[in-house]
Amino acid sequence: MSDVIQLLPDAIANQIAAGEVVQRPASALKELLENAVDAGATQVQVVVKESGKQLIQVIDNGKGMSATDARMSFERHATSKIRSSNDLFSIRTFGFRGEALASIAAVAQVELKTRQAESELGTLIHIEGSEVKKQEPFAGNVGTSVSMKNLFYNVPARRNFLKSNPVEMRHIVDEFQRVALSYNEIGFSLFQQDLEVYCLTPGKLSHRIVGLFGKNYQGQLVPCEELTPHVNVKGYIGKPENAKKTRGEQFFFVNNRFIKSSYLNHAVSSAFEGLLQSDQHPFYVLFLEIDPSHIDINVHPTKTEIKFDDERTIYAVIRSAVKQALGAHHVVPSLDFSL
Numbered sequence: 001m002s003d004v005i006q007l008l009p010d011a012i013a014n015q016i017a018a019g020e021v022v023q024r025p026a027s028a029l030k031e032l033l034e035n036a037v038d039a040g041a042t043q044v045q046v047v048v049k050e051s052g053k054q055l056i057q058v059i060d061n062g063k064g065m066s067a068t069d070a071r072m073s074f075e076r077h078a079t080s081k082i083r084s085s086n087d088l089f090s091i092r093t094f095g096f097r098g099e100a101l102a103s104i105a106a107v108a109q110v111e112l113k114t115r116q117a118e119s120e121l122g123t124l125i126h127i128e129g130s131e132v133k134k135q136e137p138f139a140g141n142v143g144t145s146v147s148m149k150n151l152f153y154n155v156p157a158r159r160n161f162l163k164s165n166p167v168e169m170r171h172i173v174d175e176f177q178r179v180a181l182s183y184n185e186i187g188f189s190l191f192q193q194d195l196e197v198y199c200l201t202p203g204k205l206s207h208r209i210v211g212l213f214g215k216n217y218q219g220q221l222v223p224c225e226e227l228t229p230h231v232n233v234k235g236y237i238g239k240p241e242n243a244k245k246t247r248g249e250q251f252f253f254v255n256n257r258f259i260k261s262s263y264l265n266h267a268v269s270s271a272f273e274g275l276l277q278s279d280q281h282p283f284y285v286l287f288l289e290i291d292p293s294h295i296d297i298n299v300h301p302t303k304t305e306i307k308f309d310d311e312r313t314i315y316a317v318i319r320s321a322v323k324q325a326l327g328a329h330h331v332v333p334s335l336d337f338s339l
């Protein structure tokens with residue numbers, strides 16, 4: 001009998017891994033934005049062409065990379081953010097898998113420009129389909145710019161699977177909003193085909209919410225806060241009159257990471273009981289702070305799902321925080337005396 005098992009070449013392994021990390025332009029944007037935040041940027045600019053199908057560029061003024069790190073950053077499981085499995089339980093950065101850049105470079109044409117403050121020259125790298133086409137010194141600003149061009153140029157089946165430009169742009173705006181909300185002290189801008197979609201200056205969270213969702217939220221946000229030994233809840237809820245028929249504008253962040261949880265959504269909507277019609281959904285932006293040892297963020301590759309070791313307590317704290325906020329601001333249900 002002959003042996004038949006072989007290790008896959010890196011380019012193929014990266015392409016397979018990319019299937020988990022990069023489903024669409026917006027998922028690449030999420031990874032690039034998170035890298036910019038992890039790099040300590042205070043200004044982040046996003047340029048999008050053709051809803052990200054042609055180009056997504058993220059330019060940051062963060063700490064940049066050395067020439068060696070710039071090359072290493074495209075290797076799979078190459079990360080500066082964790083070193084041992086113990087670190088998995090105290091993650092404070094967005095990234096830690098070391099998969100994003102390797103995945104993106106496997107399925108797109110990528111140009112990286114990066115410079116550290118202490119080096120006079122930075123590094124420019126062109127890489128496509130995991131193959132480095134060019135690496136050379138480069139004179140430019142401190143920080144990092146990553147351009148992702150022609151996503152899935154080498155995987156036609158996946159390229160065809162992308163949705164229409166409006167749908168892909170909606171996903172891009174969603175990702176942009178999530179990161180911009182959780183880092184109100186960072187300036188963010190978003191350009192689509194040279195048109196400015198957002199230009200957000202650093203400022204308070206309430207200011208950021210108005211910048212993202214419009215002036216109708218000005219003066220309409222109710223602060224919400226509850227501090228307990230297990231979890232802190234802080235943020236804003238919208239007044240019932242700002243409730244929408246769609247669920248779009250509802251945000252939970254756990255240790256500044258956006259998460260989806262229908263269970264916790266329910267904690268908020270149940271606190272609004274009696275204030276809203278059954279088809280209306282309240283606006284909220286709530287930040288939960290919790291000891292990282294009580295959560296597991298490693299359950300899903302795109303990391304929007306999370307496991308809490310005590311979900312019921314968190315539910316109760318959120319519900320009580322929202323109820324208190326509504327009560328303190330006299331947004332309580334009017335009593336029906338006709339009964």
Ligand code: ADP
Nearest residue numbers: 035039073079080095096097098099100101144
């Ligand atoms: P991860 O973020 O999980 O570590 P990535 O593939 O996203 O994995 O990035 C690999 C490494 O490249 C990061 O750990 C970081 O050291 C470096 N890096 C990526 N993007 C940037 C950036 N914008 N600025 C500085 N360093 C970066």
Ligand code: MG
Nearest residue numbers: 031035095100
């Ligand atoms: Mg990353």
